[in-house]
Amino acid sequence: xxxxxxxxxxxxxxxxxxxxxxxxxxxxxxxxxxxxxxxxxxxxxxxxxxxxxxxxxxxxxxxxxxxxxxxxxxxxxxxxxxxxxxxxxxxxxxxxxxxxxxxxxxxxxxxxxxxxxxxxxxxxxxxxxxxxxxxxxxxxxxxxxxxxxxxxxxxxxxxxxxxxxxxxxxxxxxxxxxxxxxxxxxxxxxxxxxxxxxxxxxxxxxxxxxxxxxxxxxxxxxxxxxxxxxxxxxxxxxxxxxxxxxxxxxxxxxxxxxxxxxxxxxxxxxxxxxxxxxxxxxxxxxxxxxxxxxxxxxxxxxxxxxxxxxxxxxxxxxxxxxxxxxxxxxxxxxxxxxxxxxxxxxxxxxxxxxxxxxxxxxxxxxxxxxxxxxxxxxxxxxxxxxxxxxxxxxxxxxxxxxxxxxxxxxxxxxxxxxxxxxxxxxxxxxxxxxxxxxxxxxxxxxxxxxxxxxxxxxxxxxxxxxxxxxxxxxx
Ligand code: FAD
Ligand code: NAI
Numbered sequence: 001x002x003x004x005x006x007x008x009x010x011x012x013x014x015x016x017x018x019x020x021x022x023x024x025x026x027x028x029x030x031x032x033x034x035x036x037x038x039x040x041x042x043x044x045x046x047x048x049x050x051x052x053x054x055x056x057x058x059x060x061x062x063x064x065x066x067x068x069x070x071x072x073x074x075x076x077x078x079x080x081x082x083x084x085x086x087x088x089x090x091x092x093x094x095x096x097x098x099x100x101x102x103x104x105x106x107x108x109x110x111x112x113x114x115x116x117x118x119x120x121x122x123x124x125x126x127x128x129x130x131x132x133x134x135x136x137x138x139x140x141x142x143x144x145x146x147x148x149x150x151x152x153x154x155x156x157x158x159x160x161x162x163x164x165x166x167x168x169x170x171x172x173x174x175x176x177x178x179x180x181x182x183x184x185x186x187x188x189x190x191x192x193x194x195x196x197x198x199x200x201x202x203x204x205x206x207x208x209x210x211x212x213x214x215x216x217x218x219x220x221x222x223x224x225x226x227x228x229x230x231x232x233x234x235x236x237x238x239x240x241x242x243x244x245x246x247x248x249x250x251x252x253x254x255x256x257x258x259x260x261x262x263x264x265x266x267x268x269x270x271x272x273x274x275x276x277x278x279x280x281x282x283x284x285x286x287x288x289x290x291x292x293x294x295x296x297x298x299x300x301x302x303x304x305x306x307x308x309x310x311x312x313x314x315x316x317x318x319x320x321x322x323x324x325x326x327x328x329x330x331x332x333x334x335x336x337x338x339x340x341x342x343x344x345x346x347x348x349x350x351x352x353x354x355x356x357x358x359x360x361x362x363x364x365x366x367x368x369x370x371x372x373x374x375x376x377x378x379x380x381x382x383x384x385x386x387x388x389x390x391x392x393x394x395x396x397x398x399x400x401x402x403x404x405x406x407x408x409x410x411x412x413x414x415x416x417x418x419x420x421x422x423x424x425x426x427x428x429x430x431x432x433x434x435x436x437x438x439x440x441x442x443x444x445x446x447x448x449x450x451x452x453x454x455x456x457x458x459x460x461x462x463x464x465x466x467x468x469x470x471x472x473x474x475x
Contacts, residue, residue: 013047
């Protein structure tokens with residue numbers, strides 16, 4: 001007799017485990033199935049985000065930033081160090097420990113919320129009267145039945161045709177987070193979020209990093225002004241970029257990787273590097289899910305087809321996170337997970353896709369919410385812009401990090417904030433104020449009139465809001 005649950009969640013990443021917890025809070029009996037294994041073969045819930053994504057990348061970004069500060073900027077503060085060394089094994093070990101703390105934390109949270117956790121692969125078996133029967137293949141095969149099923153199976157790195165990941169020379173995000181020694185030369189294909197973050201880590205530690213990008217421009221999703229400022233800063237730091245490339249062949253040898261490509265002028269070029277990170281986007285993952293057993297519809301990209309509320313084509317089957325349309329971000333997955341659990345409970349779960357923040361954790365950090373200036377221009381909406389540089393912010397000067405600015409875009413007539421774009425120190429934290437403001441449909445004037453602590457980076461936010469009305473006080 002198969003165990004019966006109100007809700008079964010397949011996938012224990014940020015979309016899945018959060019959906020499971022919220023459903024349990026709402027009084028349902030909940031199972032969560034996740035197949036990720038730690039290096040001892042035990043459960044490692046948290047998905048891509050915890051194991052090979054958000055968390056480990058931020059751990060390495062932090063370590064490498066400390067190294068960069070110690071190597072190049074401590075002198076400004078009168079601190080001198082001799083014999084500065086970077087022990088990559090310790091850095092990677094620390095990163096692994098941070099990941100494990102998160103895995104353990106999620107197992108604890110599932111237990112605390114009385115979610116039954118299954119370590120193994122979940123697959124649809126058939127539709128039954130009580131809902132859907134699933135098989136869990138792990139240490140032992142089990143069969144469980146759920147009235148509702150939430151699929152949160154995430155995504156995998158996209159491979160470059162003819163260059164399969166071997167995680168030794170040709171690395172996905174997984175291998176990029178496990179490099180055991182600083183490579184002398186590192187190639188990165190794709191100047192998107194992963195390319196910039198992982199390229200920065202290894203550049204800070206001494207690798208010569210070359211980033212090859214297919215598109216002619218840089219960071220098209222970001223506001224053009226922000227992208228321009230960031231590119232200037234990254235180039236100054238030593239990251240090398242080639243835009244408009246067309247890769248024709250990737251060959252590996254014992255020594256490294258050879259990438260043949262045509263550059264923007266159409267000239268044939270070869271890049272020889274010790275290792276190559278391929279970060280050209282991610283593809284939805286439904287491996288082993290057996291969607292055909294129940295007729296679950298996928299689109300041509302392999303994503304599960306859902307409506308605006310994460311309903312699939314099947315009654316009581318939902319899907320959230322990277323496996324469905326929309327930005328592949330952990331916080332988007334979480335919000336969808338919560339909203340679905342609430343909808344199952346008959347509540348009005350809601351995700352506002354217009355106020356999902358983006359953050360790139362490079363130095364300077366890049367963060368934005370809402371529309372870019374180029375999007376507003378294209379839509380023909382009349383807007384006003386205001387910008388304030390960190391150079392004129394006292395706290396940024398004290399920190400010794402004055403790169404970048406805060407930029408506000410507001411409706412020309414109503415002054416409603418339409419977008420906020422930040423490049424500079426702690427942009428990841430500063431953006432939260434803009435998200436709150438936009439959720440409450442605030443005007444730039446609202447932010448301009450709020451008292452911000454002095455000296456703080458957040459004063460640059462207030463000043464950028466003042467700049468919309470051309471009345472900055474400190475610039
Ligand atoms: P996932 O996190 O991928 O989780 C899916 C889980 O389901 C996995 O554990 C998988 O093993 C499991 N699974 C799949 N199929 C089955 C099955 N059939 N049975 C059982 N289990 C199954 N986003 C941010 O917002 N901020 C960041 O800073 C950030 N940094 C990133 C850095 C990197 C290097 C990468 C690769 C991604 C990063 N992301 C970041 C994106 C973020 O990781 C994803 O958007 C997020 O993990 C998606 O969550 P999810 O729950 O949809 O899927
Ligand atoms: P991405 O979509 O951010 O960037 C991919 C880049 O590769 C693009 O610039 C694209 O034009 C380029 N590209 C595509 N094909 C190419 C080719 N054949 N040759 C050269 N360039 C090519 O994807 P990325 O960096 O792999 O990250 C995947 C996703 O993971 C992100 O979109 C994001 O959703 C998530 N992520 C989020 C982070 C964050 O929130 N801080 C950090 C890292 C990842």
